[in-house]
Structure formats: structure tokens, C-alpha cells
Amino acid sequence: MGFKKYGAKIDLFADLAGPRNRYFLLIFTPSNPRIMTNLSAFKAFMSSPRQVLIVTHYKPDADALGSSLGLYHYLKACGHQPQVITPSDYPSFLHWMPGNETVWIDGTDNQSRINEAFQKAAIIFCLDFSTLSRINNLGDKVRQSGAKKVLIDHHLEPEHFADFEQWDPASASTAGLVYEMIIEIGGRSKITADAANCLYAGLMTDTGGFRHSNTRREEFMIASDLVSLGANPSRVAKLIYDTNSLDRLRLTGYVLTEKLVVLPEYRTAYMTLSQEELKRFGSQTGDTEGLVNYGLSVKDIRLSVMIYERREEIKLSFRSIGNFSVNDLARKHFDGGGHKNAAGGSSKTTLEATVKKFLDLLPEYRDKLLADD
Ligand code: 5GP
Ligand code: MN
Numbered sequence: 001m002g003f004k005k006y007g008a009k010i011d012l013f014a015d016l017a018g019p020r021n022r023y024f025l026l027i028f029t030p031s032n033p034r035i036m037t038n039l040s041a042f043k044a045f046m047s048s049p050r051q052v053l054i055v056t057h058y059k060p061d062a063d064a065l066g067s068s069l070g071l072y073h074y075l076k077a078c079g080h081q082p083q084v085i086t087p088s089d090y091p092s093f094l095h096w097m098p099g100n101e102t103v104w105i106d107g108t109d110n111q112s113r114i115n116e117a118f119q120k121a122a123i124i125f126c127l128d129f130s131t132l133s134r135i136n137n138l139g140d141k142v143r144q145s146g147a148k149k150v151l152i153d154h155h156l157e158p159e160h161f162a163d164f165e166q167w168d169p170a171s172a173s174t175a176g177l178v179y180e181m182i183i184e185i186g187g188r189s190k191i192t193a194d195a196a197n198c199l200y201a202g203l204m205t206d207t208g209g210f211r212h213s214n215t216r217r218e219e220f221m222i223a224s225d226l227v228s229l230g231a232n233p234s235r236v237a238k239l240i241y242d243t244n245s246l247d248r249l250r251l252t253g254y255v256l257t258e259k260l261v262v263l264p265e266y267r268t269a270y271m272t273l274s275q276e277e278l279k280r281f282g283s284q285t286g287d288t289e290g291l292v293n294y295g296l297s298v299k300d301i302r303l304s305v306m307i308y309e310r311r312e313e314i315k316l317s318f319r320s321i322g323n324f325s326v327n328d329l330a331r332k333h334f335d336g337g338g339h340k341n342a343a344g345g346s347s348k349t350t351l352e353a354t355v356k357k358f359l360d361l362l363p364e365y366r367d368k369l370l371a372d373d
Contacts, residue, residue: 035184036166043185045123045148052082053121053147057129058136059285060090062240064128066202067152067174069099071125073195074182083117087136091286096239097201098194106138121147128174128202130158130167131337152177155338156327169339172214175202176222193230200231201240208293209237213321213341251281255291262298266362267369269295273308274351292317303369307354314347314354323373324365333361 036042052075056064068084075082084103094100104114118124124147126132132139142149143161151162154171166181179199182191191199203223207215210223227233244252259271271291281287288308295304296319303324306317316334318326319342326343330336336345347354362369 036164036181038164039184042150042164046078046080046185049079049081050122051117051120052080053117053124054082054084054127055124055135055138055142056084056086056127057134058087060086060088060094060128061289062094062205063173063175063202065090065094065097065100065103066198066200066205067127067178068125068198069097069103070175070195070199070202071127071152071178072099072102073192073198074178074187074190077190077192077195078187085114085117085138087138089285091289092284093240093243093286094201097198099198106136115141118145118147121145123148123150125150125152126162127152127178128155129153130155132159132161152181156340157331157337170214170216172212172216172219173203173206175199175206176219179203179222179226188229191226191229196226196229196231197236200226200233201236204233204236205240209241214339245282245284245287247282248284248287251278251283251287252291252294254281256294260295262295262301263362264300266303266366267301268303268305268362269298269301270305270307270355270358271295272351272355273306275309275311278308288317292319295319296321303365305358307351307358309351314349314351316345316347316354316358318343318345323371324368329361329365333357 054068054071056068072082072084084099085106086103087106089105089108106114118141124142124145126142126149129135130151130153132143135142148164149162150164150166151158152166152174154167154169154174154177156169158167166177168177171177182188200223203219203226204210207219210219255271255273259273260269261271262269273288288306292304292306295301302321303326304319308315316330316336318330320326321341325340327338327340330338330343330345334345334347336343338344347357
């Protein structure tokens, strides 16, 4: 056992010395040492105060927003001038995150100050997405900007547009990769409690509360250190998972009772929601998040799909268990992608046509769906 990746930086953890923290020092040995490309150039660039933009994907989830605001607090503590910009709004159960009030939302916030921020930025961090198409109108702004670009992400098949990449598809969360980047550049002491809570939120949700198959020992080690830096696990869990509106809870009940279809012959479950149904439950951004997971909780089901009508398109959310790759399915047929066991996509046709397309694909995937692994 050796401190391969962190060996030279073990002094970072000097404040962890002592009997109470002996476990941390013994086990903090990642099995997959990997550092940012051009780390020393990155570190040198960040050694003076910079105007920084942080962008994340359309309809940010807790990992997208948590990694962005976690990085925001860290950079602020280092003396930089960071600004988070999102391509769209996000669920209200993320509004508690410290720094939420500083976020600019493209399309709703003053466009000229967003354009100005792109002009002034020395460096742009792109968090939790791997292709610029995931950030809608901001994609062209990032592509055309003369600023340095940093990609920190864990999605499959990235587009290589950045000067620096901290990319690892084995990592469960972008928040964890932000933490690792900070450790790599020797910045642990600048991780404030606000930063730790934001990063912990991303780590917790992208592992499904440390339950999904992407949960490695590293996720627990990072979580452990974030807690020692001030993250509060029960508070974050309560704020994210148990702060439902009554409408949202009733929508969940409706979907499970009326809309969940199970196809045992394909070990598949799916659910659909039309605009009319979403309106009936006063649905807000984020209210459908997580519903897809219920399909996978049915015994023997290994593919679950949620298909719902957004104002501008049909959105698909895929989850799988084991070797069945929803990344491949989403990429090939629904203009999407993601991870092997969690992916998303979209369709420009109707809800009915999208459901039909999905059902018509099942025979082609039958062998893979029924394979033991
Ligand atoms: P969700 O189903 O929770 O929206 O997304 C699951 C995973 O797939 C997330 O990692 C998300 O970033 C990714 N994802 C969701 N929608 C899309 C999409 O339209 N395109 C791509 N490339 N990835 C997506
Ligand atoms: Mn993520």
C-alpha cells in the first residue's frame, strides 16, 4: 500500500494527524491514481487572482450545481473572482445551496452582463458535462471564448475542447473530481464548510445516497473528508430528499399507481407523463427527478425509462442495472448519453411516437436485457 497519488502531498493532511484520524491516513490510497492533464501549468495559471466562469449543464442536478458552487466557494476563498452561470433554471430543492443567490441563469438574467462576463473571463470551468451541446446557447460562447478552458467531468465519450481535463468516468460524481483537483493543487485548507456542503450534495446524489454501483471506496473517503471539513450529511439529505412539495409527492403516487408499466418479458419498466398530467400536479422543474429509479426497484427489472413532455421536446431518462448500457441506447437512438447505468436523451417527435420508438427497440435489445451478468 502506498500513497501513490497523494504521497507527495501528505502534509496537506497534517491537520488530520492524531489518533482520531488514523483511519483516514491509513486508507486514503485511491486505487485509480489520475491527475489533471497539464497539472503544473494549471496550477501556475491559478496562482494569481483570475476572473473565472463556471458553467454546468442544462437543467442542472445536485452534482452539476453542487460541484459548481463548491468550486465557486473554493475559488473565492483563494482570492479569485468566480461566477456560476447555468443554461437553465433548476429544482427548488437545490436552492438551499450556499451561493445559490449569486448564480446567473442564461436566458432569464441580464444578457449583457453574461456576455460581458464571457469577454472578461480568463478561465472557464465546464463541470458535469462532456459535450458543449449540453449547455445550449452557452456552448458557442464557450467555444468562441479566448479564455482557458477546464473540463471536470465523469460522463462517457467527452468532446475534447478544453486546455485542462480532469475527466474520469469511473468517478461517481463531478463534485468528487472537483475535490480531487483541489487536493492535487494543494488547496484543501481553502475548502470551506459551504464548499464542503455543496460538494457533498453532488457526491451523495450521484451515488443515489451511496447505493449505486458507482460507489467505490474513494466516494466514502471523499465524503469522509468533506464531513471533516464541515459537510453535514443528515442536513444535506433532508434538504434534497425530504423537502417535497405535497404536489410532488402526489405526482409520485400517481405515477406509481397509474403510469408505471412493467414488461417482464424484457425485464423493463417505463413511465410516461404528458404536459397535461404535469400541469395537473402543478409540476415544477425537478419534480420528475428520481421517478425513473422506482422502475428499477421492481424485482428482476434491469431497465427503467421515464419519458415526459417538456415544453420544447420529449425528455427521456434511463437507468439500468449491471452490464446493460443505457449510455449506448441513449446515444444511438435518442440523441443523448451519460453513464453506463444512468443516461438521458431527447426526442423532437410526440410523446406517443417516442414511446412507440422505445417499445419497438426492445426486441432488438432483448438478448442483452435478459443476459445474466
Ligand atoms: P437524468 O436521467 O438524471 O436526467 O440524467 C442521467 C445522466 O445522463 C446524467 O449524468 C446526465 O448528465 C446525463 N444526461 C441526461 N440527459 C442527457 C442528454 O440529453 N444528453 C446527454 N449527453 N446526457 C444526458
Ligand atoms: Mn454528475
